[in-house]
Amino acid sequence: MDSDEFMEVAFGLEKSGHPFLWVVRPNLVRGVERACLPDGFESAVEGRGKVIKWAPQQEVLAHCAVGWFWTHGGWNSILESICEGVLMICRPQFADQMINTRYVEAVWGVGFELEGKLEWCKIEKAIMKLMGKNEGAEMRERANELKNKVARCLEDESELNRPVEEMPPLRVSDLFDPSKYFNEEMANKILALSTETTTNSSGTVVNTFEALETPELRSVRDELGATIPVFAIGPLHKLTSNGDRSSLLDQDRSCIEWLDTKEPGSVLYVSFGSVVMVSQDEFNEVAWGLANSGRPFLWVVRPGLVIGVSGKPELPEGFVEAVEGRCKVVDWAPQTEVLAHHAVGGFWTHNGWNSTLESIYEGVPMLSRPIFGDQLVTARYVQETWQIGFRVEGKLERWKIEEAIRRLMEGEEGAEVKQRADELKKKILICLKNGGSTQQAIDKLVDHMLSL
Template identity: 60%
Template sequence: MAGVQEAREGDKQGWRRPQLRERRVLVFPLPFQGHINPMLQLADVLHARGLAVTVLHTRFNALDPALHPEFAFVSVPDGVPAEVAATGTIIDIIVAMNVAMEASPAVGEALASVLADEGQPRAACLFIDANLLAVQKAAAALGLPTLVLRTGSAACLGCFFAYPMLYQKGYLPPQESQLYMPVNELPPLRVRDLFTSSKNSHEKVRRVLARITETVKYCSGLVINTCETLETTELQRIRDELDLPVVLAAGPLHKLSSKSTGSSLLDQDYSCIEWLDTQLSRSVLYVSFGSLASMDSHEFMEVAWGLANSGHPFLWVVRPGLVQDLDGLDFPDGFEIAIEGRGNVIRWAPQQEVLAHNAVGGFLTHSGWNSTLESISEGVPMICRPQSADQMMNARYVEDTWGVGFELEGKLERGKIESAIRKLMNGKEGADMRDRAKELKKKVADCLESCGSSQIAVDKLVSYILSL
């Protein structure tokens, strides 16, 4: 443990202790932005503790090795048909990827080649995303231990484990009359907050979640991108459920990693930081719906006018693909004049730097877990507009458990959006949420201190890896 502690203290002070890297970890992220970033952040944390890292990645959403010269990179054929990659849902792509990988020896051959590389330190284990059951099977055939990184919340994973019970007790599939019914076994969730997909059948979702559960239950250890102070009860429930050597809350990973941005699939516009420098403290609403969420053109227009009519400065991320039925960016007539001097629209933002900026006083978000964690870590309260997957339960925790935001429900209408912005940025309720957000930020920061729970979790993880 002495070497681990020395490396940890050195990294905390901004330098990395030169050392011979005698062991190596392999990492294999699911190729979507919200999964890539935490995995590469974990890789960076482990590299800082003296472990060599090899990143295996698919050709779909291929990573750029030039962004991480400290890692070795290996491209693995994923077998995703071009049509599915272009038009399929995320679940379609995950299913197609696993089917192709299980039918082909390519993954096993790639892993065998990496393990046989005598120019690299001996591999101790492979970190995988829980969606990659096919990769776990290939690793098991080679005798390589797999550990799972869950990039979502502990509450979300607990929900996956509970799915058979949720169907048995009639919570699922959800009925319109039951949407606001509490799920007594998983407080504070209601039926409407459970993991769901509007674009896939409940049976397909059920099969995918069953495979995730299988991947986790048969791994050699579990790391969750959360921290003890945020999800104490949820983490204990998972530890009680699983018979694993380690179940560790080692997050927020973007705060533990020196390369917090991971590997962005879109070019980040840093000019927005200079613009934020010109704004008053806590005056700006940051608006971003993540890397995958989308809306139709009518909803886009309502958001535009809601922002314009609110009277507040805002920074709005309008990435390619955000609006489903528009080929280009087409703002309503008069919008640009209405926001002149106080509105800034960009294609993609360095989100962690934006949320950490003193000018940002609120976040209108799709409630993905990464965005939620990043906002909490900077003490920024949220207006939540969840759409699918785990976003509804994240929003529920933001509002009901932590009290650092509220959900914007129903149809997107400009008047409703305008009122929500004023409530968060000007109202007494918003001020109370901001105070609670500051308190929660401090609690999370305590987990990141040298004797905090997240740093201790990383110490335990490194010791466990070295024992394999």
């Protein structure tokens, strides 16, 4: 939008008298990296207006305090709003947003379009209309009906849960979807670039080993053909002497001394990597799920783990007392050394590929909580193909976390998972021996490079 429109939106929100949460991202206003709010705006809306750069939109729309959503009418935003029964004011700009908006107003009747020139008086009137007792109440009733229809659809096996026949064990929801990313354009470019780079290369080096992904490697080789050989030279972390010393974050080695005091296989190691972020509510649920499990645990709580908290997040009140003697919290850990420690019996991970391979190498079963990208695919393999762990699915809740930890670390089912993890560990050791598939792949890679 231009600067005049931005000012009208601000005054419209101010004059409406309603509480609001407004996302003012960088470059929202054309030609301005960071838009300046009108003079006196913040004082005028103090206590009822919150302005932020970006929001966890699904969580916001699901919040009981949210009654309506002013949106551009992008399809993902429309669906998220429908799923939560939230009414919409639509201001479409281009492409499918126009069609989506027409359906919101004329077909589903769960909102309306804000048409014409943006003026504060028009914005104020639109907000009052949506929040009103008559027309607004009728729209809310229709929105709730639509929300219930969505819920009934999700009770059945949804399209997202449908198996991908060509790529077992994957489900549709596991596939790479650029539209789920903050920068969809960049995600599409990454996908296109990776495809172009691979097809134009003289060979492909893969951080895996033959015994782990035999049919998948066969399919890749069939797809690329003889002109682009594939070299499975993993796990790479065992082919270098650097190990954890290559970490970008400072490691707290006191956790190794703490592990030395614990019984073999008793500790759950928890780390979501260097990129994944969680909401404050999710962080609290993880904390109390770990506490309530009764198990010893080592938890990596890095700065920036919680969305909106730049430093290290604070642990919930009463948490430290509840887990005294059986918990160690660190900013960062020497992960390969932790996973190799005899006290570690499980690993709750985001299933980044490096973390997954490190866990497989040490024979440590996994709890999987994938967030994006290849993590979704990897977690599916962990649970359904290799059967060396379980996914923690759906909304993070403490009782669900406690149950998952007990399932992994205790009882017959946990013992079976541990046995399969040990068997996979033996296979990876064979691959790394002289004459093993990894060593052979490295030799072939060197010969191939010398021949170019």
